[in-house]
Amino acid sequence: GPKVLQIPSHQIIDMGQMVTLNCDPVSNHLYFYWYKQILGQQMEFLVNFYNGKVMEKSKLFKDQFSVERPDGSYFTLKIQPTALEDSAVYFCASSLPANSDYTFGSGTRLLVI
Amino acid sequence: AQSVTQPDARVTVSEGASLQLRCKYSYSATPYLFWYVQYPRQGLQLLLKYYSGDPVVQGVNSFEAEFSKSNSSFHLQKASVHWSDSAVYFCALSAQGSNAKLTFGKGTKLSVKS
Numbered sequence: 001g002p003k004v005l006q007i008p009s010h011q012i013i014d015m016g017q018m019v020t021l022n023c024d025p026v027s028n029h030l031y032f033y034w035y036k037q038i039l040g041q042q043m044e045f046l047v048n049f050y051n052g053k054v055m056e057k058s059k060l061f062k063d064q065f066s067v068e069r070p071d072g073s074y075f076t077l078k079i080q081p082t083a084l085e086d087s088a089v090y091f092c093a094s095s096l097p098a099n100s101d102y103t104f105g106s107g108t109r110l111l112v113i
Numbered sequence: 114a115q116s117v118t119q120p121d122a123r124v125t126v127s128e129g130a131s132l133q134l135r136c137k138y139s140y141s142a143t144p145y146l147f148w149y150v151q152y153p154r155q156g157l158q159l160l161l162k163y164y165s166g167d168p169v170v171q172g173v174n175s176f177e178a179e180f181s182k183s184n185s186s187f188h189l190q191k192a193s194v195h196w197s198d199s200a201v202y203f204c205a206l207s208a209q210g211s212n213a214k215l216t217f218g219k220g221t222k223l224s225v226k227s
Contacts, residue, residue, distance in 0.1 A: 004156065031212045033214070035215075035217075041219060042117075042203070042217040042218055042219040042220060043157075043203070043215075043217045044217070045214040045215065045216070048212065048214060050212070055212075056214060058214075091156060091157070095211075095212055097211065097212065100145055100162070100164075100207060100211055100212065100213065101159070101162075102159070102215065104149075104156035104157040104158075105156050106154065106155050106156040107156060
């Protein structure tokens with residue numbers, strides 16, 4: 001079936017540096033999401049995005065986080081600056097409007113050292 | 114506030130045995146409910162979902178789940194497990210309506226002994 005691709009699959013970065021996580025959603029999907037999963041814990045909602053705007057964000061979506069999808073390219077999550085507690089697996093998902101069938105990517109494993 | 118509780122962090126069963134993975138939810142109205150499976154180093158795959166109607170929903174790979182409003186539960190079941198069912202299973206809910214955020218449980222790691 002259709003897939004959500006996440007690039008890179010792994011990223012190691014020094015604390016304080018900027019990181020951009022990339023998501024290539026399903027081609028006809030219009031809603032996009034980021035979720036965060038700390039090792040051994042449940043996935044937690046960060047943000048959803050539609051029509052160029054953040055629709056809803058959680059308290060985990062700190063001021064250092066931002067999302068965008070310029071010109072229909074990758075849907076990105078940028079963290080600037082990174083902190084140790086940002087180490088986690090970040091999952092991207094997408095869905096059609098008026099639909100709750102989400103397609104998830106395989107995740108980006110981010111390690112901040 | 115909405116929450117999902119999966120009381121069993123780990124479940125081990127023998128191949129061919131029946132399986133029930135428990136899920137309880139807390140939500141002020143009737144939610145949409147989902148079960149996802151996660152294999153190592155992969156994303157979540159949808160097993161089944163409940164929106165409304167028949168409380169017993171059928172999913173992929175012979176999984177089914179039963180919604181109980183009175184018990185606020187959505188337990189996942191399978192009559193006969195296979196070793197390839199070993200994975201982590203997540204229960205999740207969202208508000209009714211489209212494109213709402215998902216709230217996940219902590220997951221249950223299923224190990225199937227051959």
